[in-house]
Amino acid sequence: MRLTVLGGCGAWPAAGEACSGYLVEHEGFRVLVDPGYATLPRLLEIVPAEQIDAVLVSHGHPDHCADLNPLLRARALGDRPPAALPVYAPPGALDAVLALDKASMLAGSFRLNEVADGEVGPFRLRVFDLPHHVPNSGLRLSAGGATLAYTGDTGPSPALVELAGQADVYLAEATYPETVPEEDAPYLSSARQAGTVAATAGVAHLVLTHLWPGHTDRPALEAAGAQFAGKVSVSRAGLVLDL
Template sequence: MKLTILGYWGGYPINNEGTSSYLVESEGFHLLIDAGSASLISLENHLDPLELDAVILSHYHHDHVADIGVLQFMRLLKRKNNGEDRASLLPIHAHTENAAGFAALTLDRVSEGVAYKETDKLNIGPFEITFMRTLHPVPCFAMRIKEVKTEKILVYTADSGFLPDFVPFSEKADLLLADTNFFEGMEN
């Protein structure tokens, strides 16, 4: 399993660096976790965005989804093989607790919103993903991503204040990716 950090700032981009977005790859499968501001530009330094196999979103705040529309539009317009082939339909996995946000994930012949719930265990390519609701002003879910073949585990907290449940959720993780910032007065 390979993790590439495409953006990590919370709230807004800073100094030409984007907001939350991570590329996880295994066995030729490319999974984008969140798609914050400037993530598409950063992704292009590592992978043609047409080669993405799936996207998964923790929640719908702009610093985690700002480039979803841009990614959809690029996949609508850009073609492979000298302009002949359209990119495959891109599944975008997300929760449905924000109906308008979820509805925007489906774009005819470009992308399809695929719902998950906190209790689900998803199999996406070579990964098995489980969820934990975080402490955040809007519904947001941490992810425990297991590479099935190697049983390596990546835990992504997404946005959250501290929760004791993170301890068992992160147990035996090979890598804990804590997406956090500490603006004064917003420490939780």
């Protein structure tokens, strides 16, 4: 299994960067996880739009799904439109982004499914309900003896340890390094909290994502490292990990 980070900014893309977006590949099958703002141009540097086999969306905030619209346009309006793209998301999460175009323009370009436990190509998918401002699904993808666990955006939850349990890579939202502001504390996480979950769950590699735009990596790495003795990275575009 290979993970390629397309972007990792929270809220909006900082200059030269992109929001959440991750390409996951195994045995030639390509899954795009969370096509957030500015991720499509980075994706197209790696693979043509028609060669994406499925899309998984953790939740409906645009920094996690806005670039689904240009991805579907690239497929529907190309010279040889491919088969309908399976798209998996929480119920209603994509209503706004799918309404950006007339239904007739994108007709036949996608097949919308509720994200749930099951099989996506060669991947075994497990889904975890996690607390956020809107319904959010933590995603656990396993294939070829390797496991990637991804939080989407989440506040504290006992389910995080099960989501991350023994994962080869734990891709964890860490908007703030040390402390989440009180009004967001039930709905977002810090790098320190991500480190605590990683240590408890016995993950091999913690990758911090969704850092606030303009924040440097060091405070987040130090906060997570104070809790977790394993490998810690930040999800900057271009990071490639073979699990």
